[in-house]
Each structure stands twice: as C-alpha cells, then as structure tokens.
Amino acid sequence: MLRLGLILLVVPALLLMGGYFYDLSLADACLDQGGSWNYQAAECDAAGADHPFVPFMVRHPLIVNGSMLLSVVGLLICMAGLYRRR
Template sequence: MLRLGLLLLVVPAVLLMAGYMYDLSLADACLEQGGSWDYRAARCDEAGAAHPFTPFMVRHPLWVNGGMLLSVVGLLLCIAGLYRRR
C-alpha cells in the first residue's frame, strides 16, 4: 500500500509540472519569434494580435483537479501504509 501511495503522490505532480513546462515553453518560443500566443487555441498568432493570458488551471481544470485528487489519495495511502506497518 505504501508503494502505491508513493506512486500516486509523486507521479501526478510530476506530470502536471511537465505539462505546465511544455505549455510554457510553447508560449515562450512563440514570443521569441515575435508572435502572440493564443492560450485558448494553443497556437502562435503571427499577426501580432494581443491575446489575453489564461492560466493553466482555467484551460485544463480536469488535469489539475484530477492530479491533485490523486496526490491526496496517494498521501492518504502513504499514511495508512506507514501506520499499518508499526
């Protein structure tokens, strides 16, 4: 139970960070090219139109909320696994 808990505690957080960093790198590459990143459509607009910033949580609520829920379940499984061993 402890191993499953640790897996559920760590993997969703790492995947969320990887998704966020990938999204950030796409937007940064677009800005370096002189474009404007359209967060809603996830594409670079070369025309130079200004697009408003939309947070990652707003664009991917299921990923963020689901990942955090899995991490909390993993934490509870870790606590139960450590409690049961003693």
C-alpha cells in the same frame, strides 16, 4: 501499500509539472519569434494581435484537479501504510 501511495503521490505531480512546462515553453517560443500566443487555441499568432493570458488551471481544470486529487489519495495511502502494523 506504501509503494502504491508513493507512486500516486509523486507521479501525478510530475506529470502535471511536465504538462505545465511544456505549455509554457510553447508560449515562450512563440514570444521569442515575435508572435502572440493564443492560449485558448494553443497556437502562435504571427499577426501580432494581443491575446489575453489564460492560466493553465482555467484551460485544463480536469488535468489539474485530477492530478491533485490523485496526489492527495496517494498521501492518504502512504499515511495508512505507515500507520499499519507490520
């Protein structure tokens, strides 16, 4: 039970951070090339039009909320696993 809790606690957070940093690296590469990153379409606009910043949470609410929910469930399972007598 404790192993399942630790997996649910750690893995969703790592996947969320991986997705965030991948998205951040795409935007950074576009800016390095002199373009403007269109957050809604997830593409680089080389024409130079300014696009507003849209946070990762707004663009991917199901991924963020789902991974945080799984991490909280993992924490609760860890607590129950540690509390239970062996």
